[in-house]
Amino acid sequence: MLVGKLNTHAESGTDMGQVQQAKKRRRERRNDLLNKYPFCYFCGGLNPATTIDHVPPEACFPKAYYPEEFEFPACFSCNQGARKHDQIFALYSILSDFDDQKFGNGPDRVRLDGLINAVKRNYPSAMPDFDAAKGIHRSGHIYTSQPVAYSAKTTPEMQEAAKFMEGKLTHALYLREVGKIMTPAHRFVAGIYQPQLDHTGALTEYFQNLLPNVTIGARPNIKAYGDRFRYMSGYKDAEDFFVFAAQFGRGCIIWGIVCGPGMRDPNIGPAGSMKPKAGGCGPDRTP
Incomplete structure (x- = not known):
C-alpha cells in the first residue's frame, strides 16, 4: 500500500437551504428505493430489504460529503455485518488517496483522524505499521529529495x-x-x-x-x-x-x-x- 502526503489546504462551503433540500431529496430517494427494490441487493434478493446501505461506505468521506444517489436496499444482517469491513476499508481508501489538496481540507483531516482512532480502538490489528513505512523518493523517472509517498505493508484484516x-x-x-x-x-x-x-x-x-x-x-x-x-x-x-x-x-x-x-x-x-x-x-x- 502506498500512502500519500497530507500537507496542503483546500476550502469548501455549504448553503443551509441547499442542505435542507438535499436531506429532503435523500428521504424521498430512500422511500422510493425500498418500494422499487423490496429485497436485499447483497444476499441475492433472498431477504427483505429493511435498511439502506451506502456504497461506497459513508466512512470513506468526511461527514455530509457522501456522494448522492449511492444508496442500496439491504437486509439488516447484510448491512450491519459490513460495518467492520466498511470502517477498515475506509481508512485504507483514504490513506492511499494521492489528492494533496483534499487531505489539507479540514473535514478530510477530521475524518482521517477519526478513522485512525476508531480502527486503533476497535480493530487494532488492522492498523498498518507506520513506523516501518518506507519513503518513496521517485515520481515517474524523477527522483526527489523528499518522499513523494510512503510504502506500508497492508495487514491481513485490511x-x-x-x-x-x-x-x-x-x-x-x-x-x-x-x-x-x-x-x-x-x-x-x-x-x-x-x-x-x-x-x-x-x-x-x-x-x-x-x-x-x-x-x-x-x-x-x-x-x-x-x-x-x-x-x-x-x-x-x-x-x-x-x-x-x-x-x-x-x-x-x-x-x-x-x-x-x-x-x-x-x-x-x-x-x-x-x-x-x-x-x-x-x-x-x-x-
Missing part, C-alpha cells in the same frame, strides 16, 4: 476488508446500472489495485479503452466537492454482462466483471486466471 468491498461494490454498481439484483446464479470476479504502483498502467488503460460510461459522484450542496469517487462501466443486455472500474479519489481502484446466468465464467482481461464467485455473497444469505 486485505480482508478490501476483498469484502470488492464484492459489495460489484453488487451495488450492478444494481445501479442494470436495475436488477445479482443472484447466486450470477458469477463475478473482482480485484483492487493502486494505479500509482508500477506495472498497473496496462490494467488502467485496459479499462479506459473497454468501458464507455463514466459516472462521477457529487454533492450539489458542497462547493469545491473535489474528486472523491467515480467509476467507468459497460453493460451488454443480451448476455447480462457487466464490467466496471471504480476509483476512490486519486487512489485505489476496484474493478469487477459480472456474467449472468447461463454465461460462461468471466475469463477476459484481468479475470483470465481468477476463480469466479457466485453472486449474492453478502454476510447473510439465509432467507
Whole structure:
C-alpha cells in the first residue's frame, strides 16, 4: 500500500437551504428505493430489504460529503455485518488517496483522524505499521529529495476488508446500472489495485479503452466537492454482462466483471486466471 502526503489546504462551503433540500431529496430517494427494490441487493434478493446501505461506505468521506444517489436496499444482517469491513476499508481508501489538496481540507483531516482512532480502538490489528513505512523518493523517472509517498505493508484484516468491498461494490454498481439484483446464479470476479504502483498502467488503460460510461459522484450542496469517487462501466443486455472500474479519489481502484446466468465464467482481461464467485455473497444469505 502506498500512502500519500497530507500537507496542503483546500476550502469548501455549504448553503443551509441547499442542505435542507438535499436531506429532503435523500428521504424521498430512500422511500422510493425500498418500494422499487423490496429485497436485499447483497444476499441475492433472498431477504427483505429493511435498511439502506451506502456504497461506497459513508466512512470513506468526511461527514455530509457522501456522494448522492449511492444508496442500496439491504437486509439488516447484510448491512450491519459490513460495518467492520466498511470502517477498515475506509481508512485504507483514504490513506492511499494521492489528492494533496483534499487531505489539507479540514473535514478530510477530521475524518482521517477519526478513522485512525476508531480502527486503533476497535480493530487494532488492522492498523498498518507506520513506523516501518518506507519513503518513496521517485515520481515517474524523477527522483526527489523528499518522499513523494510512503510504502506500508497492508495487514491481513485490511486485505480482508478490501476483498469484502470488492464484492459489495460489484453488487451495488450492478444494481445501479442494470436495475436488477445479482443472484447466486450470477458469477463475478473482482480485484483492487493502486494505479500509482508500477506495472498497473496496462490494467488502467485496459479499462479506459473497454468501458464507455463514466459516472462521477457529487454533492450539489458542497462547493469545491473535489474528486472523491467515480467509476467507468459497460453493460451488454443480451448476455447480462457487466464490467466496471471504480476509483476512490486519486487512489485505489476496484474493478469487477459480472456474467449472468447461463454465461460462461468471466475469463477476459484481468479475470483470465481468477476463480469466479457466485453472486449474492453478502454476510447473510439465509432467507
